Each structure stands twice: as structure tokens, then as C-alpha cells.
Amino acid sequence: MSQPVFPPNVAAALDRLTVPPLPEGFSDRLLARLAAGDMPLESEAAPKLPEPRQRRILGGRWRRSGFIVGSVGLLGMATATAAAAGIFGEPIYLPVVSEALAKADLVENPKVKAAAKTEAKPKTVVSKPSPKVEPVAPKGKDAVKAAYAQLQANPEFKTLPPKERMRTARREIAKLVSNGAATQDDVKAAWNEILATLPPRQRERIEVAQQRREARKAGAAETSKPGMRERQRKQPTPEQKAARREAIRQMPESDRARIKELRAQLQSATPAEKPALRRELREIWARNANVGASNE
Amino acid sequence: MASRAATLTEEDDDALMARVAARDPQALRLLADRHAALPWRIANRMLADPAEAEDVAQEALLRLWQQGEKWQAGQSGAAAWLTRVATNLCLDRLRRRRFVGDDAVPERADDAPLADTAIEADEVRAAVAACIEALPDRQRSAIVLTYYEETANRDAAEYLSMQLKAFESLLFRARAALRGCVEAKGVAS
Numbered sequence: 001m002s003q004p005v006f007p008p009n010v011a012a013a014l015d016r017l018t019v020p021p022l023p024e025g026f027s028d029r030l031l032a033r034l035a036a037g038d039m040p041l042e043s044e045a046a047p048k049l050p051e052p053r054q055r056r057i058l059g060g061r062w063r064r065s066g067f068i069v070g071s072v073g074l075l076g077m078a079t080a081t082a083a084a085a086g087i088f089g090e091p092i093y094l095p096v097v098s099e100a101l102a103k104a105d106l107v108e109n110p111k112v113k114a115a116a117k118t119e120a121k122p123k124t125v126v127s128k129p130s131p132k133v134e135p136v137a138p139k140g141k142d143a144v145k146a147a148y149a150q151l152q153a154n155p156e157f158k159t160l161p162p163k164e165r166m167r168t169a170r171r172e173i174a175k176l177v178s179n180g181a182a183t184q185d186d187v188k189a190a191w192n193e194i195l196a197t198l199p200p201r202q203r204e205r206i207e208v209a210q211q212r213r214e215a216r217k218a219g220a221a222e223t224s225k226p227g228m229r230e231r232q233r234k235q236p237t238p239e240q241k242a243a244r245r246e247a248i249r250q251m252p253e254s255d256r257a258r259i260k261e262l263r264a265q266l267q268s269a270t271p272a273e274k275p276a277l278r279r280e281l282r283e284i285w286a287r288n289a290n291v292g293a294s295n296e
Numbered sequence: 297m298a299s300r301a302a303t304l305t306e307e308d309d310d311a312l313m314a315r316v317a318a319r320d321p322q323a324l325r326l327l328a329d330r331h332a333a334l335p336w337r338i339a340n341r342m343l344a345d346p347a348e349a350e351d352v353a354q355e356a357l358l359r360l361w362q363q364g365e366k367w368q369a370g371q372s373g374a375a376a377w378l379t380r381v382a383t384n385l386c387l388d389r390l391r392r393r394r395f396v397g398d399d400a401v402p403e404r405a406d407d408a409p410l411a412d413t414a415i416e417a418d419e420v421r422a423a424v425a426a427c428i429e430a431l432p433d434r435q436r437s438a439i440v441l442t443y444y445e446e447t448a449n450r451d452a453a454e455y456l457s458m459q460l461k462a463f464e465s466l467l468f469r470a471r472a473a474l475r476g477c478v479e480a481k482g483v484a485s
Contacts, residue, residue, distance in 0.1 A: 005443065009484040010475050014443065017424045019340045023350060026336075027328045030354050031321055039362060040355045 143181040144190035147172045251288045259284055309374040316364035324361050331375050332357060334445070335382030341440045342386040344429050352389070356381045379447065380455040383437050390433045420483040427477035435470035442467060 006014060033039075082088060084097040091098070138146050151157045151169055160168065176182040182190070195203050236244065248256055262281050269277055307315075307326070315323035335356040339349035356378050371377075428436055434456060441452040453463035478484045 005471055006475055007484070010478050013420050013424055013478050013484045014474070016421045017341065017428070017444075018421070019337045020346070022333050022336050022353075023346070026332055026350065026353070027325045029350075030328050030332075030357055031325055033354060033358065034321055034324065034361060038358075040358055 139181055141182065141186040141190035141193070143176050144173060144187050145194065147176060148190070148194055247285075247288065251284075255284050255288060310367075310369035313360075313364055313367040313369070313374065316361055317367060319364075324357065327360065327374055328357050331378050334375055335378050335385075338379065338382045338440055338445065339386050341428065341444055342383075342436055343389060344425055348389065352382055352385045355385055376451065379441070379445065383441065383455050387433050387437060390436075423481040423483040424478060427474055427481065430477060431470055431473055434466055435473065438463065438467045438470045439474055 004011065080094055080097050081101070083092045084094045084101055085091065148169065151165075151172060157165060157168060173182070173187055177184065177187065195206060198206070248259065251259070259281065262277050262284075266274060266277050309327070309330075312323045312327050316327070332353050335353040336349055339352035340346060343349055343352070359381055360374065360378065428439060431439065437456060438452060441447040441455065442449060447455070449464055449467065450460055452467075453460045456463060458466070
């Protein structure tokens, strides 16, 4: 004992409590009791025979907690080892366990597979379609071209009506300009390059519309489309109209009725039917013109 | 006598217990000669009654006789077994004393010739005995086992079927109470 449990004076007093030696004849009296059968009753509230010393595995809260934690840990380690060894199917790579098993030549190290998986991961991320159109990183006309390409790749964009598509494209380009990613000159240059890649018919339409816009901006009075201009050029003068009306009046009744009928049919005819109707009209006019000429 | 002493040193507890299992009374005598002083001392200090102490010592040995057939060799030994049994028999008697009531208990201090002589002979010894007797039962057994019998705390805790920490706490309280009592009686000089 490193430290006395009692002060010396108290210990000295306690040591005075001595016990006399065992009384004489103790063993004889004991054997006499034994011979007389004066045995203690088993049912008496006396202590039981002590159990042989053994470790109490589940005694005490700390021991019990330790036992539970240890059991859970062991179970976890066993499960991890089984998973790494491929008992549950494909071996799973676990940092320490798999390497230990591979070292012991018990199982192949599935590290390569794990690496392949991690490499394949970004691929799937890239291929994932993003519905949201976001400004792209490139600068200048490349930024405009990239934004246009993104819009074209967006299925939602394709379903929009033309005017709405144009508005969306303008909005995206305006964003680029306001962000400083592109200038107006970059937009024009990029647009010219994009136009060069479009089909000729679409390109022509766009160019005409562009010219009209520019002309309008410049204050020009010309607002009609080229086809309209042609049609306007073909429009007869009032004199010509009056002459035509007179010519129709001079036509036979059957021809007049037929012209009226053909004109009505032209209103509702399909483009494929229209040439035949027009041809017939021209024939009627030609026939009557010859009659008119012969009459003159 | 010489042959008996030789037997005491020759045969160990397990061999004697094997003879006890074979119902050899002489083996019990040898065990009593070797170990009876231990339960006697414990009972004497715990009960402060020599007659009762002898009774406890005899009962402990008779129980050892009864358990002879179940004895397992290589365990803690007969001394440890007797210490445990004697301690618990004393605690049991102390409990019974309390339930019977003080009137039914014989005037031990007056009747016991040993106590009388002790009081006459040594006032200090009587005061210490009174202080130990004033302790609660378990505290008393803790002091007797650890201080007088020099039993290790772990073993004493096991004899009393206690957790070690609980026993150490009990022992701490017992020591403090005993020290206070002895100092209060003015016998610690």
C-alpha cells in the first residue's frame, strides 16, 4: 500500500483490537458436531458455495457497452472483408481490406474496375442534356456562335414559333453584349459566318429581311417584299382594267361565264390545279383577242 | 504431533478436500487446524462475541464438509472460501440480530468474559471494538477484511458480491467513519 489508510495514531489504536487464539478443543468440538450430525441447514440464509473465479463478460455497464461496441465493430469488419472478398457477388474495393486480401492472393484487387468507373463518370455528366440555356465561356464572335449552337441544340427552342425563337436569340445575344462577352461587331461577324452555313433558301429569306430592316432604319419608303414588288409591277393600270372589262363584255356569253367560273375556281384551287386554270383563261383571252382583232 | 504437522505441510487443500469428499473426518480436522483461525478472527471482530465467533467458524468448516463433493481443485483455495463464507455468515447474523431486536440479544458486552477483561485490561481496545461495532454491517466487514485480514480490495469486493468501485466507495466511507469515531473517543494518541 503506497499510502497508509489511517494516521499512525488511529492505526495504533486499531491494532490494539487483537483476537485471542482459537479456543482449545475447537477441532474436537467441530468433529463432535460432525459426528452428531449437527450440520447447518442448506436452506439457511447462509452464503452459497462460491463459484469458481471466472471473468464476467457481460457484467457492468461499461463491460456490456464495450462488448456491444466490439461486437458491432467485429461484425462490420467481417462484412467488409466478405464484400471485399466477393462473397456477396462482385468484389468491392475497400482501401485496406482489398489490398490485404490481394496480398494474401485470396482475391484479385478490384481497384482497376473502380478506377474505370470513376473515369466513366464524367462522360455521363457531359452527355446529360441541360435544358437551361446558359451563356458560354468563349469570348467575341465565338461566344455568339456558341450561344447560337446551344440554342439550336435545345429541343425546346426548336418548338418555339419563329418570332419567339428570334426574340429568344436576341435576348441571349443581348445578354452576351451586356456581359461584355461580345460586342455588336462580334455579333455581326458571327452572324455572317452563321449565315454562310445555312441552306441557300433560308439564307436568302434572312438576307431580304435584313435588308428591309436596314432600309427601314435608313428611312427608305420601300417596305414591300420582292414578290410584292413584282406583283405590283404586274398590276394593270385603270385604263388597262377598263379595256379588259370592255373586252369581256364583247366576249360570247359562254366565254364570259367560263372566265367567271375559272376565276372563282382559282380562289380555292390548289397550286397544282392553278396552272391548268390559268392556261385555260389565257386561251379564252387569246381566242377572243383574235376575234377582237379580226373584228377591227 | 510431529506426524500431524508433517501432514499439514504435505497435503494441500485440494488433496484434503478430496479426502473430505470421501467423507474422511480427519481431513476436516486437518483443514480446521490449518484454516479455522481465519473465520474465527473475522467473526470475532465482526460480531464481538467469542461464543458466536466460534459458532461461525465451526459452521463455515461444516459447510466446507458439505461442499466436499462439489469442490473443484485448482481454485482459490480453502482459506478464501472460508473467508467468504465466514463474512457472509457474520453479515447474516448481524441482520438477524437487527430483526430480533436488542431485547432478545444477550448482553454480549456484559456476558462475555473476554470483553470484560478487555475493558478492564485495555480501554483503547474496547473503544475500538465499540467503534467497529457502530459501523454499518458492510462497512464493518470491509474494515475487518481489508485492514485486519489484509485482503485485497478486489477479493473483498468479490466476497461481498460487490462491484470493485462500489466496494472502494464503501471502504472509503468506513475508514472515514472509523477514524472519526476513534478520534472522537480520544483513544488515538
